[in-house]
Amino acid sequence: MTRSTHVPQVTQLAVTRLVGTDICAYDLTADARGVLSPALIFRPSAGDEVVDHAAADGLQRVFYTTLNAAVCVTADGAEVWRSEFVPESDRRHGHTPGCALSSDGLTVWVYRPDTMAGRDRSDQWLALDAGTGAVLTQADLDTVGHGGIQLVHRASGEILLNVGEGQDGSVIHRASWAEGRMALRRYPWTDRCLIDLSPDGRHFMTVDHCQGDMAIHAYPDGEVTFALSVDAFGHDSENICVEWCGGYLSPDTVVVTLAGETEDEEEWFRHYRVDARSGDVRAALDAHSGNPYDLQPLGDGSWLTTDPSGHPVRRSDSTPG
Secondary structure (H helix, E strand, C coil): CCCCCCCCCCCCCEEEEEECCEEEEEECCCCCCEECCCCEEECCCCCCCCCEEEECCCCCEEEEECCCEEEEEECCCCEEEEEECCCCCCCCCCCECEEEECCCCCEEEEEECCCCCCCCCCEEEEEEECCCCCEEEEEEECCCCCEEEEEECCCCCCEEEEEECHHHCEEEEEEEEECCEEEEEECCCCEEEEEEECCCCCEEEEEECCCCEEEEEECCCCCEEEEEEHHHHCCCCCCEEEEEEEEEEECCEEEEEEEEECCCCCEEEEEEEEECCCCCEEEEECCCCCCCCCCEECCCCCEEEECCCCCEEEECCCCCC
């Protein structure tokens, strides 16, 4: 098989973590391993309870959502802008607004699960001006979501949104905007959960909502290039499931996570490497984490887990311990 000639690089240049009440931003362009130190620490505005967050690659500003607003602050604590979700929701649970920054850093994409928030309207997807918070474009979504995962396609500037509707399934949209108009497309599934985009942007990974298999799709049309059920990993599908996590460890390798219970009802999980081109199952990956979801592949052969301090730990196969 012909191997990729793509030079490994991280698919994100910066990541954020909520540590205590602070939003910590980490520069991934440095090749540091082990527990990462934040490049900058941002303090949310007084009274804000952060539910999602993102930082620009330059780490000068951070963007976050609360249950009722999208906000931008600087490292010195100044609030640059605030976009309120009107009317304010009095529901504390069941809806988690999300935010993501465009590849050029000029647009903040915000998913608002307004139906579950009790705003008597459909879910909303907005593109906000990153500098001012002004609404650039907005769309009604035919979903009743609890929360959403947004992945930015760095090459095209498009963005994918996975809306989780609980037991009703999962819906994936793709969008871009220009001249004040959103080009919105919905993939024809309600049973696929978006996991990750490939580093070269040519494919994306999903997991069956019922956790029976994983699939790799061509971007942007969504055609399945291969799918693997639990049986492909040598396990009994009646007792084992594919977790909604994993992703691209490198351009040629995805991580797929299986979980189940022993005969003594002890829970277990295992991360598997899978060839992203052929679908061949490779060696297991020890992520050095006791939580199957505490694994964030970065696309360059390294991944993040979480230290007890709350800060990320960057690891690779050559990282000791």
